[in-house]
Amino acid sequence: MENFLNQALLYDFYGGLLTLNQKRIYEEVVLNDYSISEVARDEGVSRQSVSDMIKRCSHILMEYENQLGLVDKFITTKKLAEKIKDISQILLESSLKNQDSETGSMLKELDRLAQMIMDIQ
Incomplete structure (x- = not known):
């Protein structure tokens, strides 16, 4: 496979x-x-x-x-975007618990950008 x-x-x-x-x-x-x-x-x-x-x-x-090396760069970029997304989700959850709305909105934007990178095909 x-x-x-x-x-x-x-x-x-x-x-x-x-x-x-x-x-x-x-x-x-x-x-x-x-x-x-x-x-x-x-x-x-x-x-x-x-x-x-x-x-x-x-x-x-x-x-x-x-x-x-385009395929390798593509795969590496996808993996890094997934890591960014995972970290931003953790930080977003933490900021919501602490009621830090400014940080929360920046993390949502970071999460959105990471998702856009992951969706590039």
């Missing part, structure tokens, strides 16, 4: 850099879970050529990630 999510993220970030043929075959096998045999039959090519294409595309996508 984790491998699928990683492949899907790589494709989301860098799939637009593949050729149309590479995108079509990669989507069918990796994202749509068609078998290599099904895709080979539909494309009129050998299973080996489809398998090679998938390996080549996976390698290309990983190379883009190794050079640019």
Whole structure:
């Protein structure tokens, strides 16, 4: 499952850099879970050529990630936003107990901003 999510993220970030043929075959096998045999039959090519294409595309996508690191930065940003959100929730609860409305409103805004970062896709 984790491998699928990683492949899907790589494709989301860098799939637009593949050729149309590479995108079509990669989507069918990796994202749509068609078998290599099904895709080979539909494309009129050998299973080996489809398998090679998938390996080549996976390698290309990983190379883009190794050079640019966008997926890693995305995941790190999401995790940091979640931490900010968790901390702001704790502080918000504390400020409500102490009836500190100014701090409470700032923490609500911080929580809202953290949620906006987490929602970026």
